[in-house]
Amino acid sequence: MNHLGFELEKIKIASFDFTCCEGCQLQLANRESNLPDFLALLDIRNFREISSEQLDDYDIALVEGSITRSDEIKRLKSIREKAKVLVAFGACACFGGVNVLKNKFPQEETIRTVYKDKLVETMPAAKISDFVTVDYSIPGCPVSKKEVEEVVVGLVTRSLVTLPKYPVCVECKQRLNTCMFDLGEICLGVITCAGCDAVCPSGKTPCLGCRGPVENVHYDSFRQLVQDKGLSLEEMREKLAFYNGFEDYLSHEG
Amino acid sequence: MKVDFNIDIHHLPRVEGHGDIRISVRDGKLAEAKWAVVETPRFFEMMVKGISAERTPFLTSRICGICSISHTLASIRSLECAMQITPPETARIIRLLAMHGETLQSHALHLFFLAAPDFMGTPSVVPLLHSHPEVVEAGLMLKELGNELSIATCGRATHPVSLVLGGVSKAPSKPRLAEIRQMITDRRPMLDRATDFFMTLSIPDFVRETEFISLRDGESYPFIGGNLVSTDGVVHDENDYLLMTNEYTVDFSTSKFTKVSRQSSAAGALARFNNNFDQLHPRAKEAAAAFDLQPVCHNPFMNNIAQLVECHHIIASAEAIIDQLLDDDLNDFRIGYEPKAGAATGAVEAPRGVLYHYMETSDEGKVVKADCIIPTTQNNANIHHDLHALAEQALSQGKGEKEVEKLCEMLVRSYDPCISCSVH
Numbered sequence: 001m002n003h004l005g006f007e008l009e010k011i012k013i014a015s016f017d018f019t020c021c022e023g024c025q026l027q028l029a030n031r032e033s034n035l036p037d038f039l040a041l042l043d044i045r046n047f048r049e050i051s052s053e054q055l056d057d058y059d060i061a062l063v064e065g066s067i068t069r070s071d072e073i074k075r076l077k078s079i080r081e082k083a084k085v086l087v088a089f090g091a092c093a094c095f096g097g098v099n100v101l102k103n104k105f106p107q108e109e110t111i112r113t114v115y116k117d118k119l120v121e122t123m124p125a126a127k128i129s130d131f132v133t134v135d136y137s138i139p140g141c142p143v144s145k146k147e148v149e150e151v152v153v154g155l156v157t158r159s160l161v162t163l164p165k166y167p168v169c170v171e172c173k174q175r176l177n178t179c180m181f182d183l184g185e186i187c188l189g190v191i192t193c194a195g196c197d198a199v200c201p202s203g204k205t206p207c208l209g210c211r212g213p214v215e216n217v218h219y220d221s222f223r224q225l226v227q228d229k230g231l232s233l234e235e236m237r238e239k240l241a242f243y244n245g246f247e248d249y250l251s252h253e254g
Numbered sequence: 255m256k257v258d259f260n261i262d263i264h265h266l267p268r269v270e271g272h273g274d275i276r277i278s279v280r281d282g283k284l285a286e287a288k289w290a291v292v293e294t295p296r297f298f299e300m301m302v303k304g305i306s307a308e309r310t311p312f313l314t315s316r317i318c319g320i321c322s323i324s325h326t327l328a329s330i331r332s333l334e335c336a337m338q339i340t341p342p343e344t345a346r347i348i349r350l351l352a353m354h355g356e357t358l359q360s361h362a363l364h365l366f367f368l369a370a371p372d373f374m375g376t377p378s379v380v381p382l383l384h385s386h387p388e389v390v391e392a393g394l395m396l397k398e399l400g401n402e403l404s405i406a407t408c409g410r411a412t413h414p415v416s417l418v419l420g421g422v423s424k425a426p427s428k429p430r431l432a433e434i435r436q437m438i439t440d441r442r443p444m445l446d447r448a449t450d451f452f453m454t455l456s457i458p459d460f461v462r463e464t465e466f467i468s469l470r471d472g473e474s475y476p477f478i479g480g481n482l483v484s485t486d487g488v489v490h491d492e493n494d495y496l497l498m499t500n501e502y503t504v505d506f507s508t509s510k511f512t513k514v515s516r517q518s519s520a521a522g523a524l525a526r527f528n529n530n531f532d533q534l535h536p537r538a539k540e541a542a543a544a545f546d547l548q549p550v551c552h553n554p555f556m557n558n559i560a561q562l563v564e565c566h567h568i569i570a571s572a573e574a575i576i577d578q579l580l581d582d583d584l585n586d587f588r589i590g591y592e593p594k595a596g597a598a599t600g601a602v603e604a605p606r607g608v609l610y611h612y613m614e615t616s617d618e619g620k621v622v623k624a625d626c627i628i629p630t631t632q633n634n635a636n637i638h639h640d641l642h643a644l645a646e647q648a649l650s651q652g653k654g655e656k657e658v659e660k661l662c663e664m665l666v667r668s669y670d671p672c673i674s675c676s677v678h
Contacts, residue, residue, distance in 0.1 A: 017674075018294070019294040019296055020319075020674065021316050021317060021318050021319040021322070021674055021675070022270050022271065022319040022320070022674055023316075023318070023319020023320070023322065023412045023413060024319070025319070026319045026320060026363075026412060027412065029363065029367060029397075030401060030411065030412075032394040032395070032397055032398035032401070033394075033398060035394060036383055036390075036394075039380060039383070044378070044380065047378075048265055048267045048268075049267075049268070049269075049270060050268060050367055050368070050378050050379065051267060051268065051377050051378030051380070052267040052268055052371075052377045052378070052663075053377035053378065054267065068294050068295075068296070069294045072294065097316075098301065098313055098316045099296050099301075101300075101301040101305075101313070102296070102297045102300050102301050105300050105303070109300075110297050110300045111297075113297075113299060113300055114295065114297055114299050114300065115295075115503060116503070118503040118505075120295060120508060122294070122295060122297070125296075141316065141413060142319065142412045142413055199409060199410055199415055200409070200415045202409065202415075203408070203409030203410070203415035203416035203423060203424050204416060204423035204424040205312075205409075205415050205416060205418065205423050208309075208312065235306070238305065238306060238309060239309075242309070242312075242313070
């Protein structure tokens with residue numbers, strides 16, 4: 001593989017999933033028109049969802065999902081030992097994701113509701129950085145394949161890619177959308193990291209914050225905006241809790 | 255020859271989610287065959303408690319990364335019935351087009367990425383990029399077409415953004431629809447190429463008589479809503495889904511098992527085909543005839559071919575729907591509603607089979623109770639019993655450990671299981 005006259009090495013990559021829907025890994029097989037070129041950058045060492053070849057030496061590990069069982073902690077730590085770079089891949093790995101919504105219920109009641117008397121092991125859903133050091137995070141529910149491609153190209157060419165720190169609003173304005181607040185909806189795009197091309201407000205549904213908070217969120221102003229528009233603080237909290245990306249604010253607000 | 259061996263496949267590759275195959279042979283006889291789902295449960299039925307009905311389809315979408323549109327629409331159907339919301343006709347057909355996109359994407363992913371490597375003797379699709387580039391190209395073009403249909407109709411292929419209670423939040427533009435219409439015309443030869451390729455593969459010869467479960471409305475091939483029917487002659491109303499599932503737990507699986515008239519039953523493309531052959535588009539019937547696939551077919555490996563046949567139907571149906579939308583003014587696609595207390599079931603045909611979401615709402619329009627029964631859950635018991643029969647047949651034909659292992663893996667993949675979805 002040649003880039004600007006330099007020979008490049010493929011990156012040895014592996015992809016693993018924990019408690020999740022596997023939708024982020026599925027994104028790797030999307031954007032089909034450039035998929036052969038994308039795959040040409042990768043030496044896939046271990047990716048159970050698409051290959052029965054499973055090797056233990058890899059440099060980059062993409063880790064999707066949250067952690068909800070003790071065997072997952074063990075498996076995650078062993079991946080951490082082998083990988084040079086561990087990437088938290090998607091909202092579940094980065095923040096715990098929607099799985100955290102079960103944590104507010106007593107665990108016994110949760111198990112009984114779904115499994116009656118069957119014994120099933122589970123623990124409160126947690127993000128992967130609660131157990132291992134994470135080198136890089138790609139948020140989103142699901143991740144954006146376009147962004148993943150940029151990161152992978154960055155890894156191959158040894159150039160650091162930084163993801164947007166500005167809010168979804170910036171991308172939303174670029175797409176000339178009507179503001180969701182003006183349509184009477186609480187939209188978390190104001191305080192959520194961009195990089196998704198404002199896909200939800202562009203489809204006329206409010207952002208639920210799957211990419212997590214921008215740096216230095218001014219929560220008081222956001223809360224004031226919701227109140228000034230005459231919208232419900234209860235609904236605001238339901239949205240902030242959706243992917244657990246705004247955990248700090250919600251626990252602080254109490 | 256007396257042989258002893260154990261097959262213990264931990265986390266079967268090239269399927270969605272985590273399941274194990276365990277086979278034990280003693281003195282040349284099958285001692286045990288087991289399909290054990292070891293996936294971690296997420297407890298979605300608890301997660302949705304207290305969530306507003308408006309937000310619930312966005313949450314249940316996250317049950318599955320492959321069939322998120324089906325989950326979204328199952329929740330929407332149950333909540334709309336529970337709160338007596340009737341979406342406009344335009345929204346109804348936009349939703350159907352979104353489902354067509356998802357089914358095409360999912361079938362193409364399964365046929366080319368997950369199943370084809372078994373038949374070609376490769377660990378993944380990657381070596382086929384070099385050995386059979388024209389086949390992989392056809393698969394990618396069809397998968398992309400499916401994704402483009404979903405993106406045009408609901409904003410995103412995985413976890414849709416514009417499918418909402420009361421209709422859709424945004425209708426596709428006419429120029430975009432015209433573009434997709436052209437894309438279908440351009441790519442239909444890819445489906446013929448794919449069909450020619452699958453004709454060259456040798457499908458394992460295995461039959462175990464099975465009860466097949468699917469939706470049926472008697473007017474069209476089923477996707478959203480309808481009666482619940484089985485090839486054993488059982489018919490139930492959509493709201494009586496519990497009679498069609500009878501869920502129970504087994505100690506070796508975190509996913510439940512189900513049964514209807516027999517010890518197990520099956521859902522999916524082959525089940526839809528077996529129950530609704532008369533509703534297929536002529537081009538799909540023609541494709542089925544090329545494989546000598548006729549209802550009722552009891553070979554689970556033919557589920558692969560039934561998926562391919564459905565791709566023919568979907569492409570024909572998508573063309574007709576787009577033509578209908580191009581004649582529509584596309585202005586009436588969403589209605590408002592008042593939250594209210596109610597309860598109902600929404601059944602849809604997800605790519606892997608009939609999917610049920612049951613929801614109960616409070617006066618304020620919050621979900622107070624939910625039950626989701628997943629297609630793969632309805633296939634677990636059948637996979638389990640098929641494995642037993644298949645391993646026995648293979649042993650009686652004198653097949654060795656490696657051959658038995660490969661056949662068992664191929665069998666499970668033929669069901670295209672969506673395991674994390676089944677545990678949810």
